[in-house]
Amino acid sequence: MSRATLADVARRAGVSVSTASRALNGLDGPSVETRRAVADAASALQYRPSVLARSLRTRRSHTIGFVVPDISSPFYAAVLRSAHERLHDAGYRLMLMNSNRDAGEEIEALGTLLDHPVDGLLLATTGLRTTQFERTVGTVPCVFFDGILTGVGTGSVGVMNESGMGLLVDHLVEHGHRRIALLAGQQTETTGIERLRGFRAAMKRHGLPVARGHIRPCDWTQESGRLETRVLLGLHPRPTAIIAAGDDLAFGCFAACREMGLDLPADLALASFDDPYFGQLLEPALTALTSKPVEIGQIAASLLVDALRGVERSERDIRLPVELLRRASCGCVA
Amino acid sequence: MSRATLADVARRAGVSVSTASRALNGLDGPSVETRRAVADAASALQYRPSVLARSLRTRRSHTIGFVVPDISSPFYAAVLRSAHERLHDAGYRLMLMNSNRDAGEEIEALGTLLDHPVDGLLLATTGLRTTQFERTVGTVPCVFFDGILTGVGTGSVGVMNESGMGLLVDHLVEHGHRRIALLAGQQTETTGIERLRGFRAAMKRHGLPVARGHIRPCDWTQESGRLETRVLLGLHPRPTAIIAAGDDLAFGCFAACREMGLDLPADLALASFDDPYFGQLLEPALTALTSKPVEIGQIAASLLVDALRGVERSERDIRLPVELLRRASCGCVA
DNA sequence: TTGTAAGCGTTATCAC
DNA sequence: GTGATAACGCTTACAA
Numbered sequence: 001m002s003r004a005t006l007a008d009v010a011r012r013a014g015v016s017v018s019t020a021s022r023a024l025n026g027l028d029g030p031s032v033e034t035r036r037a038v039a040d041a042a043s044a045l046q047y048r049p050s051v052l053a054r055s056l057r058t059r060r061s062h063t064i065g066f067v068v069p070d071i072s073s074p075f076y077a078a079v080l081r082s083a084h085e086r087l088h089d090a091g092y093r094l095m096l097m098n099s100n101r102d103a104g105e106e107i108e109a110l111g112t113l114l115d116h117p118v119d120g121l122l123l124a125t126t127g128l129r130t131t132q133f134e135r136t137v138g139t140v141p142c143v144f145f146d147g148i149l150t151g152v153g154t155g156s157v158g159v160m161n162e163s164g165m166g167l168l169v170d171h172l173v174e175h176g177h178r179r180i181a182l183l184a185g186q187q188t189e190t191t192g193i194e195r196l197r198g199f200r201a202a203m204k205r206h207g208l209p210v211a212r213g214h215i216r217p218c219d220w221t222q223e224s225g226r227l228e229t230r231v232l233l234g235l236h237p238r239p240t241a242i243i244a245a246g247d248d249l250a251f252g253c254f255a256a257c258r259e260m261g262l263d264l265p266a267d268l269a270l271a272s273f274d275d276p277y278f279g280q281l282l283e284p285a286l287t288a289l290t291s292k293p294v295e296i297g298q299i300a301a302s303l304l305v306d307a308l309r310g311v312e313r314s315e316r317d318i319r320l321p322v323e324l325l326r327r328a329s330c331g332c333v334a
Numbered sequence: 335m336s337r338a339t340l341a342d343v344a345r346r347a348g349v350s351v352s353t354a355s356r357a358l359n360g361l362d363g364p365s366v367e368t369r370r371a372v373a374d375a376a377s378a379l380q381y382r383p384s385v386l387a388r389s390l391r392t393r394r395s396h397t398i399g400f401v402v403p404d405i406s407s408p409f410y411a412a413v414l415r416s417a418h419e420r421l422h423d424a425g426y427r428l429m430l431m432n433s434n435r436d437a438g439e440e441i442e443a444l445g446t447l448l449d450h451p452v453d454g455l456l457l458a459t460t461g462l463r464t465t466q467f468e469r470t471v472g473t474v475p476c477v478f479f480d481g482i483l484t485g486v487g488t489g490s491v492g493v494m495n496e497s498g499m500g501l502l503v504d505h506l507v508e509h510g511h512r513r514i515a516l517l518a519g520q521q522t523e524t525t526g527i528e529r530l531r532g533f534r535a536a537m538k539r540h541g542l543p544v545a546r547g548h549i550r551p552c553d554w555t556q557e558s559g560r561l562e563t564r565v566l567l568g569l570h571p572r573p574t575a576i577i578a579a580g581d582d583l584a585f586g587c588f589a590a591c592r593e594m595g596l597d598l599p600a601d602l603a604l605a606s607f608d609d610p611y612f613g614q615l616l617e618p619a620l621t622a623l624t625s626k627p628v629e630i631g632q633i634a635a636s637l638l639v640d641a642l643r644g645v646e647r648s649e650r651d652i653r654l655p656v657e658l659l660r661r662a663s664c665g666c667v668a
Numbered sequence: 669t670t671g672t673a674a675g676c677g678t679t680a681t682c683a684c
Numbered sequence: 685g686t687g688a689t690a691a692c693g694c695t696t697a698c699a700a
Contacts, residue, residue: 006694015670018672022670050693052450053676058694061386077406093446095427255614281589387677389692390677391692
């Protein structure tokens with residue numbers, strides 16, 4: 001005795017499968033009595049429709065694929081939660097994939113999801129090319145977030161990377177810093193690229209030179225931040241301030257300073273682009289920009305749901321403004 | 335021109351669908367030439383089998399359901415990543431659900447997953463009853479982790495909650511504390527229950543009384559930790575040390591102390607059951623137990639995969655030992 | 669208002 | 685070796 005099928009329900013209600021289907025789906029046709037009989041039979045048998053069979057027939061799986069570089073990152077986890085909530089409310093399930101910060105794995109992940117198939121995609125890309133994207137995703141609705149590919153897909157959500165970086169540079173300059181270095185993050189991802197661009201622009205705006213070796217492209221990891229900070233601190237002249245393009249990079253900088261017996265912010269000022277949710281609890285508290293994972297997830301999911309429902313939206317590429325959280329690591333008094 | 339189907343491949347190769355199916359699935363029967371022809375046709379058409387149709391027919395979806403109280407929690411996110419990796423390698427996809435720390439939502443989530451259907455479940459339960467579980471999950475393989483329901487399911491993985499809590503109490507007692515309070519966490523989840531039990535046992539073992547009101551059952555949130563800490567600090571006599579049963583509770587305690595101008599560990603000692611991955615970077619660094627999300631995810635996934643493959647395992651309920659990380663918040667010198 | 673039947677894209681059981 | 689053909693459980697013209 002496995003799960004009851006629609007045929008079982010129909011038999012018990014004394015009607016045909018099509019009538020049973022119509023009754024359960026609330027289509028017009030069946031009389032009130034018929035509906036009642038079918039509903040009774042269904043609940044008596046504890047009938048639950050097979051999503052699989054329905055999807056095969058209707059060509060809609062009500063499943064969304066979610067692909068990120070690293071789901072264990074608190075930022076992506078927070079985006080996931082909020083996107084999931086929105087999608088769940090809209091009747092969608094979520095299938096998860098990790099690209100592991102590798103373009104090849106990302107393509108494979110997309111392929112797996114499309115085979116399933118998924119009705120739409122939420123993607124934080126880790127450096128896909130436009131042609132690769134078009135070839136593997138085709139016309140399936142896809143909303144980018146955080147890691148964005150421009151010119152393709154049905155929409156995108158992110159923060160204002162360039163102007164945000166400007167805020168950080170401006171603030172450090174206000175503190176009197178002139179030799180500012182950047183832990184730049186991975187330069188295959190839009191976030192890394194745009195933040196670096198914003199850094200260069202802001203430094204230029206202030207008429208400040210960017211010393212040779214003061215820009216450190218690197219992985220988005222704590223270990224990488226630690227290593228690159230050590231390199232920076234070994235330079236002559238040594239930077240007096242460091243901007244980390246991501247929170248893990250900032251942690252790495254923390255760790256390096258601790259190892260080397262340096263005091264933040266007395267010996268070195270630090271500002272981070274991303275604000276981890278415990279930025280406040282660090283010592284010194286971390287100066288950072290508001291990162292908005294909840295908003296990003298919610299908006300990305302909404303864009304996708306609208307696209308799936310055929311709703312046209314005027315604004316398809318959304319960039320959220322960020323604000324500076326002045327805390328202690330930059331030299332502001334707590 | 336949508337995706338090519340098996341029929342398209344068969345037609346192009348000049349064979350029947352059944353032969354094409356056999357050839358592609360490597361079943362014996364088809365001759366070498368036939369195999370070759372089918373493979374050529376398949377790649378020419380960029381054929382990708384429909385997972386949906388295959389699942390409907392074989393009654394295996396190769397999809398696993400993953401249910402947690404809150405996926406934005408770094409602990410669960412880390413478990414997810416490691417479990418996902420293991421499952422991916424074994425050819426399974428992962429469908430995600432959030433129970434939002436609510437038993438009703440958890441049941442609904444399980445129902446949704448089973449409708450899909452999923453071949454197995456990875457579940458951190460938030461206080462399900464045995465009968466509820468049996469009714470909704472039936473015989474589908476389910477491995478519990480973190481939040482565990484004993485006596486049902488195909489296995490479980492967690493840490494040694496009781497002895498771990500003993501380690502924390504022992505250590506604070508070594509520091510000379512006698513009035514130790516507990517931010518106990520939610521008492522519907524096994525983790526909360528077992529950690530409280532371990533706390534009582536350890537206090538008893540040391541012959542220490544547990545003062546009235548010194549045990550604070552509460553939500554697992556930072557806000558809750560902050561509030562309960564304030565309550566504890568308003569008590570007479572006031573506890574000299576607090577143990578947080580979870581990391582967010584410890585952060586709340588941090589926040590409360592900061593608000594009240596109290597110095598950790600001089601005015602109050604703090605030890606946490608869970609170690610957040612940045613515990614080292616806090617000031618003071620957080621004394622905690624090693625939490626092992628990566629191991630937990632990996633083991634849980636392995637147990638499930640074994641069960642799905644019909645492999646019998648002797649050890650089905652695994653409890654990982656934990657170690658004490660002596661840092662500064664308990665009063666140890668850094 | 670209801671029923672019949674075709675099909676969604678596979679796999680599996682038969683014959684040949 | 686290979687090919688019809690019947691499922692898997694559902695939706696949806698089209699008939700009645």
